[in-house]
Amino acid sequence: MKYIIKKFGMMVATLLVVSICVFLAFNIIPGDPALKMLGTEASPELVEQVRTEMGLNDPVLIRYARWFLNFIRGDFGTSYNYKVPVASMAASKIPITLTMGIMAFLMTVLVSIPLGIVTAKHENGILDRTITVINQIIMAIPPFFSGILITFIFGMILRFFTPGGFVNYTADFGKFVRYLIFPAIAIALPKVAMTVKMLRGSLIDESLKDYARTAYSRGNNTNGVLYRHILKNAIIPVITFLGMALADMIAGSIVIEQVFSIPGISRILLTSISNRDYPVVEAIIMGIATIVIVVNFLVDVIYRIVDPRIGLEDE
Template sequence: MMFVVRRLLLTIPILLLVSIMTFSLIHLIPGDPARVILGQEATPEAYEALRKELGLDKPIVLQYLSWLGNVLQGNLGTSITDNVPVSDLILQRLPATVELTIGTFLVAILIAIPAGILAAVRRGTWVDYTSTFAALGGMSIPSFWLAMMLIIYFAVENQWLPSSGYVPFSEDPVRNLMAMILPCVAAGLRESAVLMRMLRSSLLDVVNMDFIRTAKAKGLNEVRTILGHALRNALVPVVTASGLMVAGLLGGLVITESIFSIPGFGRLIVESVFKRDYVTVQGAILVAAIMVVIVNLVVDILYAVIDPRIKAGKGASE
């Protein structure tokens, strides 16, 4: 319990630093942010009105405190181009990205864990070579090319799955799942290759340790030795990679979302940048950073579950 409390307390200064960096985003724009947003042809009245709306007429410290107070109340500002609350835009787009992230992660795990275990247990055999070759191919193939190949084969030629589009799960669960299969597979295959190679390497290190030889000497069969003892100890670096992967996917699925026409969180950020809607960009980046911090917190807690030595302060991460 104290381990979790310490990690929660540690997130407070991290979130404060994230808020400062996010707030500074709009002030890092070369020139006056209001002038950049409106353009050089804007009237002085419109220019002054936007500066007042963004709070740019106040001292920088007061601007930050005012913005932080609004954020703590759930107010991320109002979109300049859409004239709707930024929080509403994020809530509209975030579920699709979260669903795509979860689906991608499940595809990656379902492929990586069995393949990684088989490659480590059958080291030096055709199983190991095939898994390693497939992993190298998965990391080398661009995700956008793989996505287009999947669309051509499964949607265009055979019409088994829809080529694009998104239907919320609450409206039609079947159509939602059918539409998410191709994007999840396209993104998940590459991620599975990374996790598989990491699990293989970690498992090969663990199976040569003394406690594994002791377990075998006691008469445990290979399956129980690997799954009951070796795998748990080999999962720590895999959990680290998985946390980084999930954090990256939450804001980095822009290409996949664009190819499959999914109105996701990543596309919202890119569209807002092109529209110079810096208030939306500011709010979206803050939410993305908070999600990354939460994912890292979950990873830290999983460390303690997998390896009790970490909870006791004896792990390498302490």
């Protein structure tokens, strides 16, 4: 229990530090949201009046405390430009980004774990070497470029989908999911390659340990030793990586949305950055950071459940 409490405390502290960094970053960079909203022809008096109404003239600590307390209560502020709550702006976009990230994660798990096991079982064989070479190539290609290649090959040449033909989940959920398959593949590819490499190495390392040799000496076959003994130990670091990968995929979905012309959270984010609509930008970045931090905490908890020996020094 002490281990979980310690990790929870670290999660809260990390969230606090990240919130300070996010808030200060958008108060240090040049630019006046009031002037951006009113235009350069606005009088200094009017700009000052709007700054006061927006709370921009308050001391930075007061503005941070007000913003952070509102955030943890679920109040993400009001858009400077659109004069509507940020939550209502993002409500219809978040499911798109989350769905794509979760689909990419499921693809990673379903593909990488079987491939990792196969490559470890056939170490240095033709299949293992072939997959290793493919992995190296995939890891060298950024996801956004993979997205461009997928769009060109599967969209423009093979016509498996129509580039730019996004269908919202509110119109047709089936078509919505089908369109997201290819963007999800672009996000998942490098994670699949890294997971396969990590699991392969972990399985091979565990197979050389004394407990594995003992299991073989008792007459167990390769599959028996692998699935009953080696895999449960080898999978532990992979679980940690996959947890971090899930958060990274959700964040990475923002880039892929631009490649596939998907109207997810990225469109609001980029527009708000150019318009210096800080409440929107801060809410989106803080939301993504919160997902990453919470997922990492859950991974630590799962890590402890899988291997109760972890964190015993904290008990």
